[in-house]
Amino acid sequence: MYMQITFIQTLLLTIYAFVAIYDALETDIGLSKPIQAGFFTGLVMGDVTLGLAVGATLQLMILGVSTYGGASIPDFMTGSIIGTAFGVISGKGIEFAIGLAVPIGLLLVQLDVLARFTNTFFQHRADKYADEGNFKKVETMNILGIIPWGLSRAIPVFIALLFGHEIVDSLVKVFPAWLMSGLSVAGRVLPALGIAILLRYLPVKKYSAYLLIGFVLAAYLKIPMVGVAIIGLALGLLVYQRSQREAQNAFAGGVNEDE
Amino acid sequence: MKMSNKNMDTGKITKRDLKKVYRRWLLGGQIGWNYERMQGLCYCFSMMPVLRKLYTKEEDLKKAVKQHLQFFNTEPDMAHLILGANVAIEESQGLEAVETVTAIKTGLMGPFAGIGDTIFGVIAGTVFGSIAAYMALNGNSLGIWIWLAWNIARWFIRWEFTKLGYAQGLKLVAAMEGKLKSMTEAASILGLTVVGALIPTVVRPTVPAVFQSREVTMEVQGILDQIMPALIPVALVAFVYWLLGRKKMNSTKAIWILLALSIILGAFGILG
Numbered sequence: 001m002y003m004q005i006t007f008i009q010t011l012l013l014t015i016y017a018f019v020a021i022y023d024a025l026e027t028d029i030g031l032s033k034p035i036q037a038g039f040f041t042g043l044v045m046g047d048v049t050l051g052l053a054v055g056a057t058l059q060l061m062i063l064g065v066s067t068y069g070g071a072s073i074p075d076f077m078t079g080s081i082i083g084t085a086f087g088v089i090s091g092k093g094i095e096f097a098i099g100l101a102v103p104i105g106l107l108l109v110q111l112d113v114l115a116r117f118t119n120t121f122f123q124h125r126a127d128k129y130a131d132e133g134n135f136k137k138v139e140t141m142n143i144l145g146i147i148p149w150g151l152s153r154a155i156p157v158f159i160a161l162l163f164g165h166e167i168v169d170s171l172v173k174v175f176p177a178w179l180m181s182g183l184s185v186a187g188r189v190l191p192a193l194g195i196a197i198l199l200r201y202l203p204v205k206k207y208s209a210y211l212l213i214g215f216v217l218a219a220y221l222k223i224p225m226v227g228v229a230i231i232g233l234a235l236g237l238l239v240y241q242r243s244q245r246e247a248q249n250a251f252a253g254g255v256n257e258d259e
Numbered sequence: 260m261k262m263s264n265k266n267m268d269t270g271k272i273t274k275r276d277l278k279k280v281y282r283r284w285l286l287g288g289q290i291g292w293n294y295e296r297m298q299g300l301c302y303c304f305s306m307m308p309v310l311r312k313l314y315t316k317e318e319d320l321k322k323a324v325k326q327h328l329q330f331f332n333t334e335p336d337m338a339h340l341i342l343g344a345n346v347a348i349e350e351s352q353g354l355e356a357v358e359t360v361t362a363i364k365t366g367l368m369g370p371f372a373g374i375g376d377t378i379f380g381v382i383a384g385t386v387f388g389s390i391a392a393y394m395a396l397n398g399n400s401l402g403i404w405i406w407l408a409w410n411i412a413r414w415f416i417r418w419e420f421t422k423l424g425y426a427q428g429l430k431l432v433a434a435m436e437g438k439l440k441s442m443t444e445a446a447s448i449l450g451l452t453v454v455g456a457l458i459p460t461v462v463r464p465t466v467p468a469v470f471q472s473r474e475v476t477m478e479v480q481g482i483l484d485q486i487m488p489a490l491i492p493v494a495l496v497a498f499v500y501w502l503l504g505r506k507k508m509n510s511t512k513a514i515w516i517l518l519a520l521s522i523i524l525g526a527f528g529i530l531g
Contacts, residue, residue, distance in 0.1 A: 025289035028335070029410045030403075035391050039403055049398045056395035060461050061514070063392075064384035064450070068376045070297055070332060074511065102518065106511055119293035123300050123328075126291075130324045133317055135307065138324060142304035145291035182522030185530050188463040189495060189521045193513055195462065196499035198454050201381050203447050210448050214455020219488045225393040225456060229386050232452030236445035243441040 002165060003089050005045070010161040012044050013081050017153040020077055022146060034058035034080040034101075041084040054084045054097045058105070060191035064198050072112040078153055079105030082160045090168045096175065099183035102190070108156055115152040119145045210235060272309060272350045272425075279308040280342055281421040285414065288335050297332035302342075302364075309346050319354055326357055333368035334375025339417045341367050343424020344431045351428075363429070374439045382446040383409065386453050393460060458496050459489030464521075466491065467531035491530075 016037070024032035031037070035055035042051015058076040065073055083101025090096055122141040129137040160167065204211060210232070217223045217231060283305040291300035306327050314320040333341065341364060348356050348363065387409055391402030427434045470477040483490045502513055524530040 052395035056392040059392045063388045064381040066380040120295045123293045126300050142291035142300045178526045182525035185525035186521035191461040192495040192499050195496050199500050207451050210451040211455040214452035218456035219459035225390045228456040232449040236449040240441050240445035247437050
C-alpha cells in the first residue's frame with residue numbers, strides 16, 4: 001500500500017535542502033523555490049507530475065515574496081520537499097501533499113530565525129580576530145556561516161524522511177475524507193494569497209489599468225502566460241522610453257552628488 | 260554603460276582583483292548573514308582581496324577590516340554596484356576615504372535595496388514564477404528551465420554591475436538614479452499585467468452547487484460565468500487583499516484563515 005523511501009532518496013533530498021539554501025543566499029539559480037524543490041523531489045521519488053503540482057501550488061502562494069531586509073518567510077522549499085515525498089510514499093496524491101507542506105513550511109520559519117541568530121556568534125568571532133590582526137580567520141568566520149544555514153534546512157528534511165513511513169502511516173489515519181476534500185479546495189484557493197501579497201507590493205493604484213489588461217488577456221482572450229508577459233514587457237518598454245525622453249528634456253546636465 | 264572614467268590597467272587594482280571581489284560576493288555575500296550586522300561580515304569578506312592589496316601596513320589593514328565589518332544590508336544583485344564604487348574610491352583615496360566609503364555604503368544600501376527587491380525580487384519572481392507554475396500545473400517543467408536561464412543571466416548582470424560601480428565611483432548615485440527609477444516603473448507595469456492574467460488562470464475554485472426546481476436545474480457556476488469569467492477568483496483575491504490590509508494581519512495568519520475557510524466551504528460543498 002505504501003511506497004518505501006530508500007536511504008539513498010533520503011540522503012539525496014537532504015543534500016538538496018542544504019545546497020538549496022546556500023543557493024538562495026548566493027548563486028540564486030532558484031533551487032530554493034518551492035517549484036524547483038518540488039520538481040527535484042518528484043524526480044527523486046519517481047513522480048514528477050506530483051512534484052510539479054505541489055511545487056507550483058506552493059510557488060503561487062509566495063510569488064515575488066522574498067526575504068526582504070532579512071525578514072523570514074514561510075519555508076515552502078522544505079515544505080515542498082517533505083510534502084511531495086510524503087505524497088508519493090502515502091499514494092494519497094496532491095491534496096495530502098499540499099495539506100502537509102503548508103503547515104510544515106509555516107512551522108519551519110523558526111529554524112530560519114535560529115540560523116540568522118546563530119550567525120551572530122561568527123560575527124563576534126570575526127571582530128575579535130580583526131582586533132588580533134588574524135585576517136584569514138575573519139574570512140573563515142563568514143564561510144562558517146554556511147553551517148547554521150545549511151543545517152536549518154537539511155535536519156528537518158532528514159528527520160522527516162528517515163521516519164517517513166511511520167509519520168505517513170499515522171497521518172493517513174487522522175486524515176478524514178472531508179479534510180482531504182477541503183485541502184483540495186485549499187490548493188485551488190491559496191494562490192489567491194500570493195497574488196494579493198503581490199498587489200500589496202506593486203503600485204496597484206497608480207497602474208490599475210495594466211492589471212485589467214492582463215486580466216482580459218487571460219480570462220477572455222485565453223492568451224497563455226508567456227504571451228501575456230511579452231505584452232506586459234511591451235507596455236513597460238513604452239512607459240520606460242517615454243520617461244527617459246522626458247528626463248532628457250528636463251535634465252540638462254549638472255549633477256548634484258549630495259542627492 | 261561606458262567605462263571611460265577609470266583605466267583598470269594603470270591603477271593598483273586590476274581586473275583580476277575586481278573579479279575576485281565579484282566572485283566572493285556572488286559565492287559568499289550572505290552566508291555570514293546575522294541579525295546584528297546583517298551582511299557586514301560578508302561585505303568585509305568580499306573586500307578582503309582588495310584591502311590586502313591596498314593596505315600593506317598591518318595597522319592600516321586592521322583599520323580597514325574593522326571598518327568593513329560594520330552593518331551593511333542591501334539587495335545582493337545591487338550590492339555589486341556599491342562594492343565596485345567602494346573599490347574605486349579606496350583605490351584612489353586610501354584610508355582617508357573611510358568616511359566617504361561609509362557614507363556611500365549606508366547612503367546607497369537603502370534605496371538600492373528598494374529598487375533591487377522590486378526588480379529582481381518582486382517583478383522577476385512574479386513573471387518567471389507565474390510562467391513556471393502555470394506550465395507546471397499542466398505537468399510541464401519547461402518554465403522551470405526558463406527561470407533557471409534568467410537566474411544564470413543574472414550572474415553576468417552582477418559582474419557588469421561590479422564593473423559599472425567601479426567605473427563610476429562616486430558618480431554612481433547620479434548615474435544610476437534616474438535610470439533605475441524608470442526601470443522600476445516599467446518593471447512594475449510588466450508585473451501588474453502578469454498578475455492580472457494570473458487571477459483567472461491559477462486561482463481555480465468553482466461553485467459546484469446546483470439548484471433544482473421542478474424541471475429547471477440551475478448550475479450556479481454557469482450563471483457566474485455568464486456575468487464574468489473567473490468571478491470567484493476575482494472576489495477571492497479582492498477578499499485576501501482586503502484581509503492583508505487589516506491591522507495585526509500578516510501573511511502567515513492569512514494562510515491559516517484561508518486553509519480553515521477552504522476546508523469548511525469545501526466540506527459543505529459551497530466551493531469545489
